[in-house]
Amino acid sequence: MKTNPGIKALVLIASLLLLIPISKSWYSFLARSFSDDADENETPDNPLEYTVLTDSTTTFEILSDSTVAIGKCNLSQPKNISIPEKVCIRGKEYTVTSIGDRAFFKCSSLENIEIPESVTHIGKAAFENCSSLKNIEIPESAKHNRTFYYCSHLTNIEFPATIKSIGNSAFKGCTSLNNIKIPAGVISIENLTFKGCSSLKNIEIPETVISIGVSAFEGCSSLNNIKIPAGVISIERGAFWGCSSLENIEIPENVTSISFSVFKNCSSLTNIEIPTNIFSIGFSAFENCSNLTSIEIPKSVIFIGHSAFAGCNNLNVVIDNSKDSVKIEEDAFKECKSVRYTRLIVDD
Numbered sequence: 001m002k003t004n005p006g007i008k009a010l011v012l013i014a015s016l017l018l019l020i021p022i023s024k025s026w027y028s029f030l031a032r033s034f035s036d037d038a039d040e041n042e043t044p045d046n047p048l049e050y051t052v053l054t055d056s057t058t059t060f061e062i063l064s065d066s067t068v069a070i071g072k073c074n075l076s077q078p079k080n081i082s083i084p085e086k087v088c089i090r091g092k093e094y095t096v097t098s099i100g101d102r103a104f105f106k107c108s109s110l111e112n113i114e115i116p117e118s119v120t121h122i123g124k125a126a127f128e129n130c131s132s133l134k135n136i137e138i139p140e141s142a143k144h145n146r147t148f149y150y151c152s153h154l155t156n157i158e159f160p161a162t163i164k165s166i167g168n169s170a171f172k173g174c175t176s177l178n179n180i181k182i183p184a185g186v187i188s189i190e191n192l193t194f195k196g197c198s199s200l201k202n203i204e205i206p207e208t209v210i211s212i213g214v215s216a217f218e219g220c221s222s223l224n225n226i227k228i229p230a231g232v233i234s235i236e237r238g239a240f241w242g243c244s245s246l247e248n249i250e251i252p253e254n255v256t257s258i259s260f261s262v263f264k265n266c267s268s269l270t271n272i273e274i275p276t277n278i279f280s281i282g283f284s285a286f287e288n289c290s291n292l293t294s295i296e297i298p299k300s301v302i303f304i305g306h307s308a309f310a311g312c313n314n315l316n317v318v319i320d321n322s323k324d325s326v327k328i329e330e331d332a333f334k335e336c337k338s339v340r341y342t343r344l345i346v347d348d
Helices: 005-019 024-033
Strands: 049-053 057-062 067-073 080-082 086-089 092-099 112-114 135-137 156-158 179-181 202-204 248-250 271-273 294-297 316-319 338-341
Touching (some): 248 271
Parallel strands (some): 179 202, 316 338
């Protein structure tokens, strides 16, 4: 029996396909080419990413059957962007609920952006290094972390009323930011939140805040007035390091320890009162606070760290205790004008 030449050709092609390494996309192409059901609008190999042309070129990431995230802005230098609340992808409507990590990273020409209320999440570094961005209104339910890192022209922020915490490094390096009002309901200012905001002069912290994170206001060299709410129980290390214009600050009664470097290099600080329930003062806590002239350390303090008051060359220190009742590390009072104890050493 003679073999059909067409069948021989198909067998030969099939053999070659099995022997020669071919990419997955090529197999997909062949499958589409020889399929009766081929649809030129079918879903690509990675169903999570589509490029959609609207006012700008944007990559959307499908999160569910009805929601998408802004994955990446593909324009090299967009100036004005309005994020839509709804988008249509291959004939299906989706709600934009998220802005992905680094979505607008280094869009240095971006000046204005409108974010719809449908957005509930703003990813890490979403607007990092958007150095021309001037104003931003954050949606009510949006969560954010390191979002506006080094947006050096950002001057105004409108926080949503529902916000509970301001994320790590959220506004770090925003050197044009000058006034901030944090809404009631916020319970924590996280690590590095406003670090390096060198133009920040005034900030209103609501009574609901209970914690101020590591280096939260470090390097805010124009900050001259801040009231720490009475409910704050922790002020972490370096929180106000380098706030060289800060003149007065009151430590709340609920704080039990002054962490290290908290007020280091606050060279304009003239007055500080240490609460009676403080038990430790960390190393370099008030180092180089050269305008401090007097301070009374209460009996409750049993530890004073290395260089805690070093470089405070105008400072007269009064310790309401005996010398043997307080552990004092090396150079704690280096260059201070005087140190006096109010109580005698108790002999056994």
